[in-house]
Amino acid sequence: MEEANTHITATSSAHTASAISIDATGDISATNVQVAIEELASEKAALDGATFTGTPTATQGTNTTQLATMAAIINALSDYTTTASLGSMITVASLGSIKFGNGLLVQGGAITSNAVTFPVTFTSTVFTVVGSTLSTSTDGSANNVSAITLTGCTYKVLGSTGRFIAIGV
Numbered sequence: 001m002e003e004a005n006t007h008i009t010a011t012s013s014a015h016t017a018s019a020i021s022i023d024a025t026g027d028i029s030a031t032n033v034q035v036a037i038e039e040l041a042s043e044k045a046a047l048d049g050a051t052f053t054g055t056p057t058a059t060q061g062t063n064t065t066q067l068a069t070m071a072a073i074i075n076a077l078s079d080y081t082t083t084a085s086l087g088s089m090i091t092v093a094s095l096g097s098i099k100f101g102n103g104l105l106v107q108g109g110a111i112t113s114n115a116v117t118f119p120v121t122f123t124s125t126v127f128t129v130v131g132s133t134l135s136t137s138t139d140g141s142a143n144n145v146s147a148i149t150l151t152g153c154t155y156k157v158l159g160s161t162g163r164f165i166a167i168g169v
Contacts, residue, residue: 103169111162117152118166124150126168131155133162 017034027043030036045052096119097107107119111131129145145164147154155164 106167108165111155111164116155122150122168124169129153129166131162131164
């Protein structure tokens with residue numbers, strides 16, 4: 001008890017973190033508070049530029065608990081040459097096309113010449129192809145779509161470029 005009273009009434013270094021003893025436990029090997037604080041500070045992840053090992057997990061906001069790197073996200077979003085599906089509702093079959101669960105295929109892209117090739121070949125029917133040009137021409141000429149097939153169409157382009165949307169199955 002005398003030791004406790006001496007400690008409590010001390011006015012110098014007795015109350016510093018390095019003077020307070022603790023039992024080492026878990027992953028902490030320190031035996032005083034100051035060293036334990038320093039040990040924890042050196043083992044925590046930095047707020048900027050931290051590198052993790054193993055498989056970090058997230059508690060919410062993802063479909064799984066595994067975190068994704070920016071590289072993985074960019075790769076997943078930019079790789080439309082393979083099929084990516086959102087359940088049975090829609091499938092991104094190729095850059096510029098979306099296939100719905102009922103078979104409807106909507107696709108679009110740039111028109112850079114009179115020959116338009118669809119990103120994905122329709123399997124049976126093209127319902128419509130609609131196009132527009134990026135021209136500001138006011139000469140009254142009409143854009144028109146002709147020779148529609150399952151793989152593309154011919155498009156009269158006013159100016160040098162335009163855009164199209166094709167819908168079918």
